[in-house]
Amino acid sequence: MPSRFESISGHPPARCYSPRRYRENEPRSMDFTPTDLGKYRLLERIGRGGMAEVLLAQVEGPGGFQKKLAIKRILPNFASDAEFVRMFLDEARLAALLNHPNIVQIFELGEHDGAYYVAMEHVDGSSLRALCRRAAIVHRPIPVAHAAKIVSLVCEGLAYAHALRLEGRPLELVHRDISPENILVSASGAVKLVDFGVAKAAICSSSTQAGTLKGKVRYMAPEQIRCEPIDGRADLFALGVVFFELLTGMLPFQGDGTIAFMDAVLSKTPPPVERLRPDCPPAVARIVERALEKRPEARFADCRSMQREIDQCLLAHGELIGAHELAELVRSASLVEESPKLDTAPGRRLGMQAKTEIVLRPTRARCPRCRRDLSLSRVGAVEIDGCHQCGGLWLDEGELQELSNHPRVLLACARRFVPTQLPPPASGGLCPRCAASIEPFQYDSLRGIELDRCPRCHGVWLDHGEAEVIDARLDQDA
Template structure:
């Protein structure tokens, strides 16, 4: 276990060309501890101005976003000249993994819960799109990388949008070159695939793609090559979800296809409008799609892992005398009247002292690298699968 500033780095959970991501623990007095994620810039890049600016942009942007459906940034700093970001640890999994697990274990994720995930993700995006700086200036923020890997579902039913690493915002230190493509090809909007100027409706299209794939269990635009995928994004025919997966209500067909309109003027004007349309659908069809339902589903789906994690948690104590220092001890046989909330206390360091906290599979292994290249997609539609 490595100590990095005031954090203990418990386990590396991702690494890439620009940085490394760790599951970390912050410790404090009287047994205080908190799990979080630390992302730090690679040492050899800490002297490269371009990479420093990109790293600072990610932290500055995310720090201005305060919403239940956006993973929070706690701190930006440096330790011995190495920049880092401390951020919220989401105890859950990416929706891509949740859907895959549901198919393996339970058959299919209920329609109402798929709607809940997308509605909450839309709420987070809408908050980001309308965010302002401390001075009140609109950030004009666009995520640009909305994908199943960047939508996390907590075991408590809370949905979080993560990774604003390639986001576009007014006032960024590092500016994007016009005509470059950033993000995952299969979840881009047509205008993004063509390298055109973007607005927040590009993220609506990306979330619409995630929704379509979640409903139909198929990849919408993914093809054998990057160029073929980009051409599919621009011009491939999109069949109504109910034609791919019978049983999906027609009202949901219309909703998804509106989010996927190639002409952005025909899409939902905001992510908030998409969220409201999904909420109205759930109410009209009386479907059980609350956060509580999603939490119950997640806990059942991952019951074995959660039980194993719980059984291996560090020792906790019910009472620490330092909490009531200076008070008169209670009479024999009576409970102390002061704070007796269970306080986590770390075990003594040992060879295998790291708690097996669950790390989203989307963050395990190699970090998803940002794609940045000149687009070669024609400005008009291309063919999809032959």
């Protein structure tokens, strides 16, 4: 029986992975002029927040030595803000104590022209937020096994940070800002946790007392919202929110406005993961649900326990996800064009000029006939998976009905996949999305035409030439 993890590129319901959920104002480096900061050459702006910015920098040395790194520096208008400067210095002092493969390394705390900066490891890759956004654009969720492995590695970094001791005494560190923006996956497949800017620890001179709210509300644990004393289990809850979001493309709690959102976190139950992501194994769904328990004592005892459960699930399903697979995820995502001109929101994918292009990258979904990777063809704003070997098309649930109203678009998609050799008539095979066996199915609207359909996710496979048959039948009915 195929592993349920094999359906890693299945399409969720239309309410999930809507690109509108992930549109952000991306920092632009076009308005940045390279300049020097002491021994560092600042090359471009990576990101900018309300009080600080992060820049790509390079340091040079004898014999042609060069090294890329990231510089985080306080924005000029906050350089004289004593409280923010204290918090910035606390972050640098705290992060400098952390030496772990899953935490971004701090190299130096410096000062230039009256402003402090931190030199840190540069992660050449993508944030989880960017990966989610690109998954939304192509309507393909992040693979279950890959999402689980990423969360497992974040657990490992957090477990180290939570257990850290200084001169024999527990540091009592809590990150307090776990979110997709602060989790990076490098081009080589390394997973890194960043930004301890609002972390709580015993050594912090500006450590926030109970009664002060710090962090992103969307990822806060109930006890954090209530401004109660917190420990590492608050980070675990936030990681549960991230895990839920990676799997479903939506947050577990919803609310119009901050107060309504906080009330939802305190009183509402998240929708079942398996309802939003049918290919998610029950064991993985249970891990997410346990991490999102309202009471800290009902969650995992610590991040190490959560990591152990995730790793056991991966092992039980035969999923050995390593750096190579995570690097491939980043590489594939980097090929997705985040163009505002391409509106792929549900209900707005049709009614365009039939300008066709082929995206030359595998989608990690496999042809039910020959089991080769499917490729993605784009006609205007419509994206269809197909097999160049067999010439077939895969239509996800609802796409056949939509495209039946636009047969020319369907034909344009089909003609992008001309088979290298005409395959013999066949039926059956495994669904490219959920790996269930596809079966013959008769649609009422297409009388006399029998197509192969997945009984689980309701996707449809069109063999080479069937699009033309459908087009002819629609012409007859018209």
